[in-house]
Amino acid sequence: MKKLVNSNQMKKIDSYSIETIGIPSLVLMENAANQVVTTMQKNITKEDIILVICGSGNNGGDGLAIARILLNLGYQVDVFFAGKEASMTEETHKQMTIIENLDMVIWNAIDEINFANYTILVDALVGIGLSEKLTDAYKQIVEKMNHHEGSIYAVDMPTGISADDGKIMGIAVKADYTITFGHHKIGQVLFPGSDYCGKLIVSDIGFPPVAMDSIHSKYYSYDKKDLEKLPKRKAYSNKGTFGRVLVIAGSENMSGAAYLSAKAAFRTGAGFVEILTTESNRSIIQTQIPEAVLTTYNPEQLNEEKEKIKKSVQQADTVVIGPGIGVSKESHQLLDLVTLYVEPPVVYDADAINLISEYYNTFPLLRNNTCSRLNEFSNTLPPYSIITPHLKELARLMDKDVRELQDNLLDTADRCANDSKLIYAIKDARTIVTHKDDRYINHSGNSGMATAGTGDVLTGIIAGLLAQGLEPFEAAKMAVYIHGLAGDYAASQKNEYSLIATDIIEALGEVMK
Structure with a gap:
């Protein structure tokens, strides 16, 4: 059985892991970034040129950590920071400081970027926290991404898809791969969100099981392990059995x-x-x-x-x-x-x-x-x-x-x-x-x-x-x-x-x- 959660429930799991259990937020962020990189490495080469597109929230922080890990592994990678510096979370600000210290290429304006120069895009704009339609600035970025001919990896959730019900919030990134963390989100199972996720990978980044127990979700799906619930066939039987x-x-x-x-x-x-x-x-x-x-x-x-x-x-x-x-x-x-x-x-x-x-x-x-x-x-x-x-x-x-x-x-x-x-x-x-x-x-x-x-x-x-x-x-x-x-x-x-x-x-x- 696979539990399905909405954005609010996932945030509670995250908060419980950090505040009650004591797992540092940056540890979870690092784990998330490593899981995305591990997935990407199955499909990319050192010949690829990668652009990681980041927002101001923790999803953007995940993206900055992904860019840094890829760089350290010898990949060609740039960052496009599409958020606002004043809106950065504490974790994202720390990740940005590391990126700056490594002298990575950081773009700040979409007009400066030629998307055709990149073979791989990483979508770390918003994640699961989207509750209203995208701004015009983000719409423009999503349009550019969707016209891109290379592969797109979405971090946790394709930008523009509601994690709660799979609806498109005006426009959405059409990802080839989505690496989500901890649990399936309802919006990744329902259509049209499911179509926008591409291949969905659920990655364990260290949320303890007790964190899931701290919330109640009435939504779930089955997997093949659940076939064990089929009625058992008795050897001593007849058609009436x-x-x-x-x-x-x-x-x-x-x-x-x-x-x-x-x-x-x-x-x-x-x-x-x-x-x-x-x-x-x-x-x-x-x-x-x-x-x-x-x-x-x-x-x-x-x-x-x-x-x-x-x-x-x-x-x-x-x-x-x-x-x-x-x-x-x-x-x-x-x-x-x-x-x-x-x-x-x-x-x-x-x-x-x-x-x-x-x-x-x-x-x-x-x-x-x-x-x-x-x-x-x-x-x-x-x-x-x-x-x-x-x-x-x-x-x-x-x-x-x-x-x-x-x-x-x-x-x-x-x-x-x-x-x-x-x-x-x-x-x-x-x-x-x-x-x-x-x-x-x-x-x-x-x-x-x-x-x-x-x-x-x-x-x-x-x-x-x-x-x-x-x-x-x-x-x-x-x-x-x-x-x-x-x-x-x-x-x-x-x-x-x-x-x-x-x-x-x-x-x-x-x-x-």
């Missing part, structure tokens, strides 16, 4: 979503998968996935089919409803029946979410409410169910504009979790899984997964993990992470242009070894 999934999906002559969700549940380890779909899909489903038990219904005779549906729902360890069922009055009635009968946690996906949004005032479980739409939705569905909306579906449910949700993704996650017993997997380029006070931000996956059917695959993975006994919140987080890992593996075998949903299913075996 690993759970029964019911996938309620598909509509007339639309079988693809049901197939993808069911197969993903099998590939994730579910022992038994039943598909409940319309009679028109019988022959194709039986051909596509013979391993699944098939139960069909006539959508025009749902009153007569109640007992059959009830039996399927009540036999299941977990239920998926929504992929490809459409938003007709028949699918509306089906959703109503299932929600009334179901007991285990449910995965509500796709058209199930759209149905509740469209028929909100006529949905028996939700009408005649006094609460807001979102809160009442949260409080009337089976507790600990998992809702998997992409932003457009969530916008319909919340009766908001998509752009508003997209521009305030962290706030959106907070609103979904507020007083809710449900788990929301808010699907975006960085999916956020939210429940109560926890926010999991997923970092696996790639652009090739932006294709039809991948959401159906995720739904099946969640259901497969639920059926095997993972707690709902853990199942949702782990499923999102595995889904992205499988997408990354599939893209490495093919490419991001050619990826399709079934490639992700086939890659599950590799990432879950």
